[in-house]
Amino acid sequence: MLSVKIAGTGWYLPERRVTNAELEERLGIAADWIARATGVHERRYVTNETSVSMATEAAQMALAEAGIRPADLDAIVFASSAPQQAIPCTATFIQRALAAPDGASTCFDINATCLSFPLALHTVAHLVASGAYRRVLLCSSEPASRSLNPAERESVALFGDAAAAVVLTPSAEGERSCLHHALFETYSSGAELTQIRGGGTLHHPNDPATTPDMNLFQMQGPAIFKQGSRLIEPFLERFFASLPWKRDQIDAVIPHHASRHALDLLTRKLGFTSDQIVDNLAVRGNCVSASIPLALAEAVHDRRIQRGHRVLLVGTAAGLTLGALALIF
Amino acid sequence: MLSVKIAGTGWYLPERRVTNAELEERLGIAADWIARATGVHERRYVTNETSVSMATEAAQMALAEAGIRPADLDAIVFASSAPQQAIPCTATFIQRALAAPDGASTCFDINATCLSFPLALHTVAHLVASGAYRRVLLCSSEPASRSLNPAERESVALFGDAAAAVVLTPSAEGERSCLHHALFETYSSGAELTQIRGGGTLHHPNDPATTPDMNLFQMQGPAIFKQGSRLIEPFLERFFASLPWKRDQIDAVIPHHASRHALDLLTRKLGFTSDQIVDNLAVRGNCVSASIPLALAEAVHDRRIQRGHRVLLVGTAAGLTLGALALIF
Structure with missing residues (x-):
């Protein structure tokens, strides 16, 4: 049992809503088949948003809720399958987009595809519990729509874009978290x-x-x-x-x-x-x-x-x- | 202080040696400039090797040295900036290439570019010290030559391809590691x-x-x-x-x-x-x-x-x- 706490949570959804009716019109996939086969009625798609911009919006919300400034973070972890670019790691760009100060945090990425978030949470919780880090930002951000194959109707129908973030800290004395x-x-x-x-x-x-x-x-x-x-x-x-x-x-x-x-x-x-x-x-x-x-x-x-x-x-x-x-x- | 031990180490170098003379002939970059500016006299380049095949060779050497079978691993971590493909994470393919049994290990990737290995070692050491994992394989593998720009002579001259791996375990009683x-x-x-x-x-x-x-x-x-x-x-x-x-x-x-x-x-x-x-x-x-x-x-x-x-x-x-x-x- 690790004495850590999710001190804040946040998310970001792209503004653009994509309904099943739009997919039917654009790709010829029947809207009622989509609803029946996947259970999805609408999803969001990025327009100008990126892996980093979505992660940063979600992070700002989580930090505000936790009452923690970007400058207080000692680690920023991008827990996702969708890096911004091949080099450097995406967490670096999130540090900069948050205006978190140079040198105050360690930035790295963890990827276990759809389970990147719980796997990174479990991993990083050990470092927070031991005191190696005290305030860690974990972000997951996925512009999945950029990699969908219009010919594969099941995945086109199923996937949407979003980002979410949490701030992880040690639990305070007396807290059950x-x-x-x-x-x-x-x-x-x-x-x-x-x-x-x-x-x-x-x-x-x-x-x-x-x-x-x-x-x-x-x-x-x-x-x-x-x-x-x-x-x-x-x-x-x-x-x-x-x-x-x-x-x-x-x-x-x-x-x-x-x-x-x-x-x-x-x-x-x-x-x-x-x-x-x-x-x-x-x-x-x-x-x-x-x-x-x-x-x-x-x-x-x-x-x-x-x-x-x-x-x-x-x-x-x-x-x-x-x-x-x-x-x- | 975490009571963990590097129980085995291994590496893999592609067979193809690339000398400064070859770079001079192929790209018109003076061999003596390369030696003087970068200190590199030769490097290896992949031919048919991949991120996964190199990591697997290095891993087999590290496992043999540690006296640990692939079936004994409970985590496989790919600590690198060079994934095999976008999805799934590269560690998954290493599990399969090692014939490590389905379900016996957790596979994930950690990326902090050139510092991926020490960062992953530090991260995973906390999980080994706490008992969350007992025998972890860490692999770094980089077919850098696939992404070199022939027009950028300093990086072409500097980079080479390789993989290396370690097996991390708890230290036994009385061991100083x-x-x-x-x-x-x-x-x-x-x-x-x-x-x-x-x-x-x-x-x-x-x-x-x-x-x-x-x-x-x-x-x-x-x-x-x-x-x-x-x-x-x-x-x-x-x-x-x-x-x-x-x-x-x-x-x-x-x-x-x-x-x-x-x-x-x-x-x-x-x-x-x-x-x-x-x-x-x-x-x-x-x-x-x-x-x-x-x-x-x-x-x-x-x-x-x-x-x-x-x-x-x-x-x-x-x-x-x-x-x-x-x-x-």
Whole structure:
């Protein structure tokens, strides 16, 4: 148990709303099929926003809520699959956009695709609990729409853009807030089920053999769901075996918004009630690494999650990685 | 002080040696200028190797030395600026290439450009010391030559390709090995001094406005050296103020091989003797995030570094980030 606290949360949504009707008109994907197949009714798309600009807006909101100035941060972590550019790391640009002073913080990026946020939270919580850092900003930002393949209707229908951020500090004396326990397991037999094959050194952007398709999202939805739904039940058994909470004692379950089917599993098969689940899929879509911190931040601001609540973050990521993290908010 | 141990080290160098004479012939950059300006006489370039294949070779060597099977790992961390592809994270592909079993390890990437290795080592050491992970593989792999701009002679002359890996475990009872102290500071006023502007979401590979130049390395050598050399002296003062070692008590200094001038600073201005410094710049070049773990691994295998030795990892990274980490090997 790590004595750390989410001292502030924030998010950013691009102004541009994209409805199913727009997708039907633009791409010929039937609006009612989208709603039925994915559960998404609208999502946001970036126009001029970038990974860094969205992260910075979310960070400013989280810092204001925490009452912490950018100058007080000693680490800035970009927890995302969508870097601004190849070099340097994206957290560096967030330091600058926040006008956080030169030299006052350490900047680095952590990437575990859709589970980047809980994985980074678990990782960094150890450094905050030990005193290596005292005030850490974690940002997840995803302009997913930039990498969607219009020919792959399931992913086009599913994904949206967003950013979210939290400020992590030690808990003060007498505060119950803590990070309880986390578990992450990667099943690389599923590595090709969700991919952007380009964007790295294997299919370099300047390589004439790199095709535009390689730089776009590619998802084998049914195969991922099959692998994920087979693995998640025993995974959660293992996770709860080390946790002194029963499932019905959890106040809020924040799932990764992988898909409608993935969310339905939580109540259909995994022992949670729909009251426990924070679900904004219909209006946000799957926002990759931003999904979990966005749902968390919105639930905190709606007072759906309050201090002392038992919160579970849970989901799957490209990899295939399964993850769960329990905290007292 | 964290009671962790580097239980094994390994590296991989591409077979293809590239001499200054070859660069002179191919690119018209005078061989004697390269040697004089950069201190590099030869470097390696990938042919068919990839970020993942090099990391896997280095990992197998480190695992064999540690006497640890891939199945025993509970985390695999890719600490590098050069992912294999945009999604999923590169550590996932290393799990599979090592035939490490599905589900037995957590896979994620950490990026702090040239300081990715010491930053990831410091981060993960907290999780090993707390028992969250027991046996972690850290890999840094950089096919830098894929992103060099032939028109920028200083960086073409300087960079080489390599990978290196370590296995991190808790220290056994009675072992002195530990991670003592680390400090990282990012000065984002220098963010544009070392860049690859493409390869992310800002200048997407499919964006018609993304030019080939944007996907290549761009370095303002003199400006970086000016900023870095001004900052490194007070930075090391702060670092040593929290460390119970004097500079002359350090058995081996492993610098990031940023450039000849950067290495010369260590003896000229920063109070170290040339005997203390592990310097393979002449035959390896600057291997980005692989430079520090490569020099460490080669020094361990040469018995230049032995158990109980006091080791300092130190350097600068694009960002601009300064970093130093003290450990007892």
